[in-house]
Amino acid sequence: MGEPKTLVQGTLDMLVLKTLALEPMHGWGIAQRIEQISGGVFQINAGSLFPAFRRLERDGLVRAEWRATENNRRAKYYTLTETGRRQLRAETRDWESQAAAITRILRTSPGEI
């Protein structure tokens, strides 16, 4: 599964939720969107993406329905639910505070203690 290793464990779900917060999207679209926004840092592969969908759907964070794409294909679109929105807010807050803390630790120089 090579690529996703660069993704911090457990963050894929959060990224998917964020993507869906912008607009409902289908599987490939979500993968593309994450790649684009991350500037190609994150390459999402199907082997981790589909289990993530299953998890999110099972936990009631997203809702799925088949719809036509802009190119008139049928695809399974995922929409964020209210629970999902709350979950995203909570995870974002957590993530930001953790990231800030980690950043502070990493920037610490010997004299500061």
Place this chain on the structure above:
Amino acid sequence: MFAKLRGAVRALLNRREIDADLDAEMRAYLECAIEANVNRGMSPDEAERSARAEFGSAAAVKEYVRDVGWERLVDSVCADLRFAARAMRRNPGFTAIVVFTLALGIGANTALFTIVDAVLFKPLAVRNPHELVLMVFDSQDSRISLASGYDGSATSDHSPTGNLEGTSFPYITYERLRARTDTFANVFAFAPIEQLNVIVDGNAEVASGQYVTGDYYAGFGIVPYRGRLLTSVDDAPDASPAAVITWRYWQRRFDGASDAVGKVVTVNGVRFTIVGVSPPGFNGALELGEGADVTIPVQADRLVQPANLSLGKPALWWLRMMARLQPGVTRRQAEARIDPIYQQSIVDAWKADPDSGKRVASARVPTATPHLVLTSGAQGDEFARRRYRRPLGLLMGVVGLVLLIACINVANLLLARNAARQQEFATRTALGASRWRIARQLLVESMVLAAIAGVIGALVAVWTKDLLLQWSAWIRGGIALEAGVNGRVLGFTMLISALTGILFGLAPAMRIGTLRLAPGARGAVGHADASRLRLGRLLIVMQVAVSLVLLVSAALFMRTLRNLRTVETGFDTTNVLLFRINPQTNAYTSATVGPLYERLIDRLGRIPGVKGVALSRHPLLSFSHRVETLWIAPGDARNGDRIEINIVSPGFFDTMGIRTVTGRKLLPSDTDHAPSVVVINEAFARMYSNGVTPLGQQFLLGRGGEGTGNPNRPENMARPAGNPLEVVGVVADAKYTDLRTRVKPTIYQSYQQSPTLQANFEVRFAGPIASLAPAVRAAVQQVDPHLPIFDLRTQAEQSELSVGEERMFANLSSAMGIIALVLASVGLYGIMSYNVRRRTAEIGVRMALGAGRRDVLTMIVRDAMAIVLVGLAIGIPIALATAKAVSTTLEDVVFGVAPTDPMNFALAVVTLMGVAVCAGYVPALRAARTDPMIALRCE
């Protein structure tokens, strides 16, 4: 959480739909990717190839998705189950042997557990049995009933702590506790009645009975099966006599006739109306063996036992008490509240009894203060049952060992089969299955086998339960136990099935971890083969060791039984028919009972084929006896000795074949007008005649109070009231209570000089017994049609009855020993056959090089013997330790044989060796017949 569960269940149920949906979604994903690639300028082919490469294996993605939920695990276990079923169908012979072996072990365990459950665990069939408490007194003074002036038929027992505990109470205690409605919702009491003479439509028969207080049925929360149950209205001195019968008695005596309710029957000469039938499954809350066919109110005591009125003796401890706690009150709280009330009540009871002063010379108030303890009443008065815990536990151990052997056997069979399946395992490993996956598969297979065996075992238990009940006659009332397969028993079966599944499945499954599973590696297969043989041998060694333990125990119990059966009884147990009567139940008194006995002896003696008729207060070998206190002379240190006594008719010694040593027998002329005489046994003469002739010696019976000086010194004991008894004869020692107990100093007194209100008749006969029993019944009926006889059996049957517990141990342990032997020999045979097959080539070479058939035969048999010898070497110390532990735990069972008895071990070892030779001989013979040429060509 709920949503998750629902999702998972849906996932399991609509797996195909969900799969299709996932397929479609992945297809859509790919199409998007391909389209994007084409837009980027790739050719359609190239676009598709690139997209697929990026996507990876669709199957793998699906696996990952499935891994998300726990449905995945269920799913794969289902697959394992299907696979296991296929594997079992492929090899039905193997499956049958494994299932049969395990079913035998599980069945034996379940069957015995139904008995254990009925004796020790089964709660009463009443409303919320776990709210009930049984009242128990607990006294540090173990001489409570003698020294302190308390009296009663305490069902008492020494607890492990050495305290005297019991479950009987005076009526006053019941009255006081009944008033404590703040603590108890109901308080009720009951007491067994030994025999009731119940006459229905002119037919007199003995029934078991009990007294109950008014709240009894309400307290248990029982609804009537027919009619109504007794209430406090019935339990009043002036109430019209009413009785309730159990469902069982209703079936037996009335054939379940609906007109039984409302019928008027005569109970001990008093007319009672049967007002109702209690529901099936409820047989009272008395101890095992104390039935309650007929239940009557406590106040009816005045009617049915006027000569021996318990209610008239306030200090008598005779009632068992139970209660239902008020909601919210704990047992400890209740104890704290009622203990002082209880202690006051027993003192008041003692003071209220007019006889109390007479019992102890100094007439002082009792000083010992027992405490009242509340124990679980869920099983009723289960107090005496705890004596069965150890023997039953030991029997469970014996049967458990057989299950262990069965497990070892099956483990061995599985090892052999797994060796044959190595190719399959290698292939599966190559296809990506982990070792854990294969091991899990094997465990699932084991569990399936164990589950099937468990089901069959439960069926076996249903069938063999009745046989075990027959063997359980040694448990008081054991034959009447309502043993059956219920929820607890099924739970037990499931538990042991699961345990066996793990036990025998684990070794083969673990070995998967050590196998080298590279396909095609022939050398590796050979290596695994050898190591499987080693493990197989180890298992056989264990089996031999466990079998030895069982065989040694079996020998211990079988020799115990034989020793008891062949013990010198001192009388002739053959061709004697026994029966009992209780004339009190038909209004006889001490004055009228003598003529009745005379008429009966005379009438029975005229039955053709009868050689002699006698009676005794206590039948021989029935665990019943009477003990008296001896008083010889003032200042004699032997005053106060406890001796045994039996009241007999003059013909007793001739009828029972007890030899006269010196002097004369009791004679019909020894009436109440003649001088009081006794016949003593040799043990008595040895102990009390100081070497001179005992004839003419005189002594008295009874307790004469404490006299002067230190009351605990026998020589200070005062002379008891009454006439001295003179010794007129000495008879040979004869066993009295049971076969085991050494004959104690015993005296025999004539019923004409010491009237007895209960009697056991002994009828010596020649010819067939079949016609005798009805003739005896008819003869008694002729003398008094309303005097029922009971316990009709031969003296030989009585002897066997007295060794019932020992027989149970002997039967069960030898049956288990035989099963163990069969299993061990099958196991040994299997491993030897396998060994011979594996060594065919080697044997061929040996024979080609000049080894004779005899050498080959010896070689293989010696190999088998080596395994057995190692097993014996391990087994002997274990068996020795077990035999010692058994003899200590069951010191009242094992008789006349030491745990270390070399004979037991010799028997067991020889049997095992014999079986080993046989099990090794057949494969050895096959090996010896090997044609060297064919053997070599095989390779």
